[in-house]
Amino acid sequence: MSPIKCDLLLVEDDENDVYFMKRAMAKAGLQPPIHVAINGQDVVDYLSGTGRYADRAAFPLPRCIFLDLKLPFLSGFQVLEWMRIQPKVKEITVFVLTSSPEDSDRKRARELGAKAYLVKPPTAQMLLDMLQHLPECLPKDATGAVPAF
C-alpha cells in the first residue's frame, strides 16, 4: 500500500489515544500527514487559521477530521455546531471517534452532520473502512466496506 496525501486533523486531548490512532494508521498502511488539535478551542483556531495556526502552508485545511466528543473548553458537539456555519469548513468530512457507545451521542452526532461514528479504540480495518467515504484519499490497493452508522 502506498501512503496517502490527504491531510487529516485529529482532535484528541489524550496523548495515548493520539498514539493508538497513529499506530492504527500505520497498521493500515496509511501514513497521511496528521495534524493534532488538543481541545475544542484549538480545533476552532486551526480551522479558522488564527493564532499559531495562521500559516496555512504549515497547517492546511484538512480533508477530514477525526473528532473526539469529550474535549476541554468546547465539546465535540459544539465544534460540530460551529463548523456547520463556517463556509469553507462545513464541507470537511467529520468522523466522530469517541469512547461513548451511547445511542443518544450517536444520534446527536448524526444530526450535527458527522459522516460516521466510531467507538475507540481505532483499528486498522476501521480506518480503511472510513476512507471509503474519501475515494480520492484511498490508496489504489486498499479494501474496505462503506460503513453505516
Added chain:
Amino acid sequence: MAAVVDCSDDAIITQDLDGIITSWNKTAERLFGYTAKEVVGKPVALLVPPDRSDEEPAILARIRRGERIEHYETVRQRKEGTLLNISITVSPVKDDRAKIIGASQVARDISAQKDSQEALRFMAAIVQSSDDAIITKNLDGIITSWNGSAERLFGYTVAEAIGKPVAMLVPPDRESEEPGILARLRRGERIDHFETLRRHKDGTLLDISLTVSPVKDEHGTVIGASKVARDITHRKRMEHELNQARQSLSAANADLEKRVSERTASLQRAISQMEEFSYSVSHDLRSPIRAMKGYAATLLEDYAHDRMLDDDGRERLGRIVRSGDRMERLINDVLTYSRLARLETFMQPVAVDRLVADIIQQYDNLQPPNAQVFIRHPLQPVLAHEPSLTQVISNLLANGVKFVAPGIQPRVHVWTEACDGHVRLSIQDNGIGIKPEYQNRLFGMFERIHQNKEYEGTGIGLAIVRKAVEKMGGTVGVKSDGMTGSIFWIELDRAPETK
C-alpha cells in the same frame, strides 16, 4: 220539681232508711243502665261492687245521725257489670216533724275527670323522672316548676328555685339571650335545641341545649313557657377534643407531606447526582484502562515474535490485558446500570417468543454444543421496554449457562405462565444453585455469591436485571434449594390482546 230532678245532669236517687230505693231519675237510668221500674223497691246495695259492700251501711248510719256526705268519690257498678267512677253527695230526707225518713243521693260521673287526673299524675311522674331538666316559667321569667333533673343539673332545690327569676341561671355575658327568648315565646314561637351556656348554683358554666315552648291557657293565650334543658357538657367536650384531634392530625399530615416531599426531592437529587457521577466516572475510567490494555497489546504484537519476550513476559502481559478486560466489563456494567436508571422506559407490547429466539441466536454460548436452551412455546407477550427486557433476558440466560458444575452441559428451560393479569417468565438452569441464605443478597450491586474464579462475573448483572424490571413496574425473584439449579423469574404486565 220532678221535672227538674229528671233534667239534672246528675243521677238523683232517693232511698229509705233501710236502703231501699224509692225514686230514680232519668240520669240515673242512663248512668247505671237500670230503669226506675227495675230498681224502685230494690236495695241500693244493688249498685255497690262486692269489694265495697260495707260502704252503704256506713253511709246509712251517718244519715241516721243526720250527717251529710259530700263529694264522696267511690266506685259503683252498672247493670251490665262495668265499674263507674262517681262522686256522691248523700243528704238526709226529713218528714214534717223533722224526723229522718230516708236519704237523697246525688251521683256524678267522674270517669273523665279521673282519667285526666291520672294523665296529669302520669305526666308529672314523667317530668319528675326525666333526665332532662324541665322548668316552667311565666311570662315575667319567674320559675313556676322545677323537676328533679333541674335540681341535679343546676344545683338549686325546688324550694330555692320556684318563684325566682330564671335569669339567675344565665351567665352575665349571655344576659341578652333571655329577653330575646321571652319575646319569641310571646309570639308563640318555639325554640328548638338552642345551644348555650348556663350557670350552676356553684358558679360553674354548663353547656346545655335548650328547647323552649310556649304554654297556653284554654283560650290559646301564652301564659308562660316550658324549658327543657339538656346537659351537653360531655358532648361539647367530646366535640372539642375531636376537633382538636382533627386539627392536630391535619397539621401533622401537612407537616408529614411537606417533609416527605422535601425528602423525596433531596433523595431524587442525591440519586440523580449519583447516577451522573457513576456515568462520568465510568467514562473517565475507560480511557486509562483502554490505554493500559492498548499498550500491553502493542507490546505483545511488536515484541513477541522477535523472541524479545519470553513465555513468562507474554504471560504477564496477557494478565494485564485480561485484567483490563475485566475492568472494562465492570465499567460497562456500571454504565449499563446507570443508563438504565436514567432511561425513560416506554412500555409497549413485546413478543417474548421472538425476543428470546433473537437473543439465543446472538450468543454462541447459548447454543449447542456449548449449551441447550429449551423453550416451552408459546411464550406470552408482555408490556415492556424492549431494550430493557432484552438486557434482562440476556443477563438471566447468560447466568443460567454460566454457573454449572465443570463437565456438565448447561441446560436451560424457559417458559411463561399467566398469573393474575401478569405474565411470569421463568428461566430454570441445571447449575450449582444458590443457597437460600444468599438469595436476598443476590440482586444487590457488586454481590457475588460464588467466589470461585471459574464463575467470572462483575456482580452487577442481577442488579441490572432488578433495576430494569423495577423500572418496568415488574418484580423479580429466584427459587433454589442451593443444589439442583435455580429458577429465576420476572413478572411483568401482560400485553393487551391485539385485534
